[in-house]
Amino acid sequence: MNQSHSxxxxxxxxxxxxxxxxxxxxLASDYVVKAAINGPIALxxxxxxxxxxxxxxxxxxxxxxxEVCQKLKENPVTRDIPVIFVTALDxxxxxxxxxxxxxxxxxxxxxxxxxxxxxxxTHLALKQSMDELSQAYGIIKQQKDRMEEELNIGRDIxxxxxxxxxPAFPNREEFSVHALLKPAREVGGDFYDFFFISDNxxxxxxxxxxxxxxxxxxxxxxxxxxxxxxxxADPSPASIVTRVNDEMSQDNPxxxxxxxxxxxxxxxxxxxRFTNAGHNPPYIRRQDGSMEVLSQRHGPIIGAMEDLAYKxxxxxxxxxxxxFIFTDGVTEAMDHQxxxxxxxxxxxxxxxxxKSSVENLVSxxxxxxxxxxxxxxxADDITLLAFSxxxxxxxxxxxxxxxxxxxxxxxxxxxxxxxxxFARKNNLPDDITRKLNIAIDDLVNNIISYGMEEGVDQSxxxxxxxxxxxxxxxxxxxxxxxxxxxxxxxxxSSSIEEREMGGLGRLLVKELMDDVDYxxxxxxxxxxxxxxxxxxx
Amino acid sequence: xxxxxxxxxxxxxxxxxxxxxxxSSPAAESEVNGLLEEGSKHILFNFSDLNFISSSGLRILLxxxxxxxxxxxxxxxYGLNDVVQEVFDISGFATILNLAxxxxxxxxxx
Numbered sequence: 001m002n003q004s005h006s007x008x009x010x011x012x013x014x015x016x017x018x019x020x021x022x023x024x025x026x027l028a029s030d031y032v033v034k035a036a037i038n039g040p041i042a043l044x045x046x047x048x049x050x051x052x053x054x055x056x057x058x059x060x061x062x063x064x065x066x067e068v069c070q071k072l073k074e075n076p077v078t079r080d081i082p083v084i085f086v087t088a089l090d091x092x093x094x095x096x097x098x099x100x101x102x103x104x105x106x107x108x109x110x111x112x113x114x115x116x117x118x119x120x121x122t123h124l125a126l127k128q129s130m131d132e133l134s135q136a137y138g139i140i141k142q143q144k145d146r147m148e149e150e151l152n153i154g155r156d157i158x159x160x161x162x163x164x165x166x167p168a169f170p171n172r173e174e175f176s177v178h179a180l181l182k183p184a185r186e187v188g189g190d191f192y193d194f195f196f197i198s199d200n201x202x203x204x205x206x207x208x209x210x211x212x213x214x215x216x217x218x219x220x221x222x223x224x225x226x227x228x229x230x231x232x233a234d235p236s237p238a239s240i241v242t243r244v245n246d247e248m249s250q251d252n253p254x255x256x257x258x259x260x261x262x263x264x265x266x267x268x269x270x271x272x273r274f275t276n277a278g279h280n281p282p283y284i285r286r287q288d289g290s291m292e293v294l295s296q297r298h299g300p301i302i303g304a305m306e307d308l309a310y311k312x313x314x315x316x317x318x319x320x321x322x323x324f325i326f327t328d329g330v331t332e333a334m335d336h337q338x339x340x341x342x343x344x345x346x347x348x349x350x351x352x353x354x355k356s357s358v359e360n361l362v363s364x365x366x367x368x369x370x371x372x373x374x375x376x377x378x379a380d381d382i383t384l385l386a387f388s389x390x391x392x393x394x395x396x397x398x399x400x401x402x403x404x405x406x407x408x409x410x411x412x413x414x415x416x417x418x419x420x421x422f423a424r425k426n427n428l429p430d431d432i433t434r435k436l437n438i439a440i441d442d443l444v445n446n447i448i449s450y451g452m453e454e455g456v457d458q459s460x461x462x463x464x465x466x467x468x469x470x471x472x473x474x475x476x477x478x479x480x481x482x483x484x485x486x487x488x489x490x491x492x493s494s495s496i497e498e499r500e501m502g503g504l505g506r507l508l509v510k511e512l513m514d515d516v517d518y519x520x521x522x523x524x525x526x527x528x529x530x531x532x533x534x535x536x537x
Numbered sequence: 538x539x540x541x542x543x544x545x546x547x548x549x550x551x552x553x554x555x556x557x558x559x560x561s562s563p564a565a566e567s568e569v570n571g572l573l574e575e576g577s578k579h580i581l582f583n584f585s586d587l588n589f590i591s592s593s594g595l596r597i598l599l600x601x602x603x604x605x606x607x608x609x610x611x612x613x614x615y616g617l618n619d620v621v622q623e624v625f626d627i628s629g630f631a632t633i634l635n636l637a638x639x640x641x642x643x644x645x646x647x
Contacts, residue, residue, distance in 0.1 A: 413560040434589040434620040441558045441591040492629030496602045504628050505592035511627045 007032045008124055009049060013042040013068065014057040014086070019109070023055060026113045027120065039063025043071055046078045053124055055107070058087040058094070066094075066101055073102040082123045086111065150213045155188060157217035161224060163194060166359065175267045177204070178358040179385040180366060182329075182378070188212050190327050190381035191220050197231045199468035200268040206279065206325045206385050207260040207302075219256045223248060223302070227262065233517040233528065237262045237275035238298065238312035245277070245310065248303040258302040261325055263387075268468075270317040270393030275310050277302050280328055280343075283350055287320030291351055322361060322388045324350060329382035333369045336376045341369055358386035398467035399426050407448050407458040407477070412441055415462060426466050432531055435512040436471070439529055442505035443475060443484060451479035451525060466533070473529040482525055483518040485510055540568050548579040548647060550640075554586040557594030566597050573601070578610035581643050585616030590624055602634060611635065615643040 012023040013036045020035045027033050034051060036042035038060060046054060054072070058065035065085055072078045082104040087094075095106055104123050107116060159181070168177055179192050189209035197203050205227055209216045226247050230240045241262055248258065261282060263274035274294065278301035284292040299310040317323065326346075333341040349368045353361065362384045369382060401422045405411035416437045423433040444460060452458055463474040488510065490503035510516050515530040538555030549572050557565055572580060580601065584590075598614070605612050615637035617625065625631040637643035 409559055412558070416556075416558070431620050434618075435623075437556070437558070438589050438591045438620070438624065441593070445559045445591075445593065490628075492627070493632075496599070496606050496633050499599055499603075499633065501592065501596050501599060504595060508592055508624060508627060512623070 008053070009034060009051040010053050010055060010120065011036060011042065011045055011049075011051040012055045013037075013039070013060075013065070014055075015060040016057075019057065019086075019111075022111060023116070026111065026116050030117075031120070039065075039068040039071075042068055043075075043078075046072060046081065047075065050077065051081060052127065053120060054081055054083045055120075056083050056085050056103075058085050058098070066097060069098070069101045069103055080127075082127050084119060084123060147213075151186060151188075154213040154215075154217040155183060157214065158188060158191060158220060159183065161221060162192065168194065172267070174391040175202070175265075175387065175389050176358050177202070177385070177387045178362050180362050180383070182366065182382040184329070184378045184380050184382075186212065188381050189216050189220070190329060190383040191224065192325075192383055192385050193224055193227070194385070194387075195228060195231075197235050197264065198470055200266050201235050201468065202265050202267055202387075203227070203231050204263045204265060204323070204325065204385060204387055205260070206327060206383055207258050208279070208327045208329075208381070208383075210257045211254065215254060216256060219248070219258070223258055223260075231264070233515065233530075234519070235264055236312065237264055237273050238310050239519075241275040241277055241299070241302070241310040241312075242308065245299070245302045245308055246306060249306045252303050256303055259327075260302050263323070263325075265317070265323070265387065267389065268393065269395050270321075270389055271314060272317055272323065273312050273314045275299070275312045277310060280326060280331065282323060282325040283347070284315070284317070285322045285324065285350055285355075287318060289351070289355070291347060293347075317389045317393070319389055319392045320355075322358065322386055324361065324365075325385040325387075326365075327381065327383040329378070329380040330365070330369055330384065332380060333373050333382065334376055334379060335373055341372050345372070358388050361386045398465060400463070400465040402464070403462045404459050405444075405462070407452045407460055407479070409445065409448060411460075412444050415444065416440055419464065422464060422466075428466075428471070428533060432471070432533060436473070436529075436531065439509045439512050440473075440475075443509045443527060443529070446484050446505055446509075447475070447477050447479065447482065447525070447527075451477060451482035453480065469533045469535055471531040471533055475527040475529070477525050478523055479525060481520050483520075484527065485516055485518055538565065540565060542568065542572070545581075545644060548581055548644065549577045550581040550583055552583040552586065556588050557590040557597070559591065559593045562593040562597055565594070566600075569597060569601050573604055578605065578608060579647055580605070580610070580612045581640070582612065582614040583616055583640065584614060584618075584621060585640075587616070587618070587621060590621050592628075595624070595628055595630060598630065598634065611647065613637050613643040613646055615639060 009032045010027055011034045012020055014020050015038060024033045034045055036045050056065045056068060069083050084105045084107055085098045085103050086107050086109060088109050105119055107119055162181055166178055177194055181190055189212060191207050193205040195203055209220045223244060226244045227240060230243045259279040260277040261279040263272050265272040275298045277299050281293050281295045296313040298312060299308055331341055331343050331346055349365060353364050365384055403415055403418050405415050419436055420433055458478055461476040465472045484506045488503055488506055490507040491500045513529045514532045517528040519526045538561035541552040543550050601612055613635040
């Protein structure tokens with residue numbers, strides 16, 4: 001191809017040499033003019049040199065201009081070169097034929113120099129524009145394909161994180177849970193999750209991430225994992241969501257947000273604690289068919305602001321009650337007129353649908369939305385999660401105790417004595433009790449030694465709860481911030497002469513307990529110790 | 538916690554009963570130091586009746602071991618229950634202290 005900054009090449013084709021001279025004379029000062037005396041030569045030159053424009057005589061012996069034009073258009077190499085037919089005035093009736101063969105224009109003999117200049121200039125400019133446009137289109141298409149690819153990958157990541165096996169807990173007869181996510185074509189960001197955090201506490205999560213593609217999918221993956229990690233250490237929705245928000249709003253350069261609904265349902269007692277962070281309020285359909293909306297909101301969407309303390313609410317489910325959680329893809333589904341499905345329609349649907357399984361509740365609701373949309377394009381992900389209690393809740397209290405001591409070493413013995421009494425009363429294995437005593441001895445010793453201010457009398461609160469085969473201890477003090485598990489370094493390998501004791505007590509606490517956690521809330525240190533109690537054989 | 542002291546020839550045996558923790562360690566420390574001041578070089582720690590030990594108790598064992606090492610003495614700890622053994626394992630004391638399962642074994646090692 002000829003460069004645009006060097007002279008363009010015009011190929012003039014005419015069986016009359018004098019005509020070629022005329023054209024050369026007119027154009028040679030501005031262009032490089034090549035000449036061909038007949039069709040076959042013209043084709044050869046065109047293929048070899050790919051001129052920027054061809055002036056083509058129509059009347060030629062042998063191969064005429066039309067045939068040359070046709071052949072030029074059949075060859076991919078020469079197809080895009082603009083062709084201007086040059087013809088005598090009395091052959092105008094064949095103009096249509098020329099254009100239909102792909103010619104760009106017609107010029108009449110005798111050739112008028114200014115007109116020839118103008119036409120050549122115009123068609124060269126046109127050709128250049130088209131080339132540039134074509135190039136730009138190629139780049140745009142490439143970008144678009146890449147973006148779609150990224151969206152697809154993001155979508156794949158999103159879908160791969162969903163629990164999809166149902167029934168989800170076939171060996172648990174006291175409840176059932178079912179969920180469904182129908183992705184929209186482009187926009188997305190919904191996710192759901194459910195998992196046990198202890199024998200009887202089931203976490204239910206539904207959320208909607210703003211944004212799409214891989215960044216949104218990654219944001220979602222992080223959110224899910226923070227929830228899971230935090231839930232196991234601390235089964236309080238308020239605390240979990242607060243932690244999630246802190247993590248997600250810290251480094252959030254692309255300002256992604258998540259609406260989140262998190263419930264922790266005790267499948268034994270029926271108590272559901274929940275936190276709503278900017279999400280659609282879920283519904284409860286009671287056994288008798290009556291409907292309630294969980295309208296409490298406990299804070300804004302996740303990721304907007306750091307250092308927010310979310311709250312939680314609690315509700316009791318009875319046998320046969322259903323909890324229905326969903327995303328706005330349901331209520332904002334549109335029909336062809338652009339009218340929304342709406343909360344009202346959803347309520348009506350839930351109220352009127354027959355009581356059966358959670359699976360039916362989910363699939364029938366989706367069906368209702370799809371029927372309403374009636375083929376209109378789905379604008380956003382649709383997520384539905386239904387949970388139901390199938391047995392009478394058992395609300396018997398689990399064992400717990402509470403002790404408050406002064407920040408005095410002498411008090412540690414009294415504390416441990418009370419713990420031993422509690423352990424005996426609840427038939428805890430001796431080894432568990434011993435480990436507990438050691439951990440408490442060393443933990444409280446450390447708190448008094450390092451966390452308390454000199455000469456200030458403070459109290460330390462110890463709460464102990466035994467539920468779902470787990471012993472959960474909380475040690476709460478109002479001393480200065482002190483995390484006993486932070487930067488824990490202890491010498492466990494030096495010889496007798498070189499051995500130091502530093503950190504050993506705290507190491508014992510961490511290693512003897514099955515799990516430990518530290519949190520600072522308001523002006524309190526809260527240390528949690530968790531021991532798993534094996535089920536009686 | 539109770540500590541009973543008896544002898545087997547040159548060897549001093551301390552029978553522990555109860556817990557070696559923050560509150561009881563000071564008393565244990567003075568009993569052991571008493572023996573060391575009298576020039577004892579062979580000390581047996583009988584833990585068969587010891588319920589549990591925390592790091593305060595480990596501190597005393599280490600201090601005793603250091604002193605005895607300097608004076609070419611020896612100490613053996615025996616009768617550890619499963620939890621006490623675990624404490625020794627976690628803290629690395631199982632590798633630096635002489636342990637035995639029974640009193641016979643402990644005495645035989647002198």
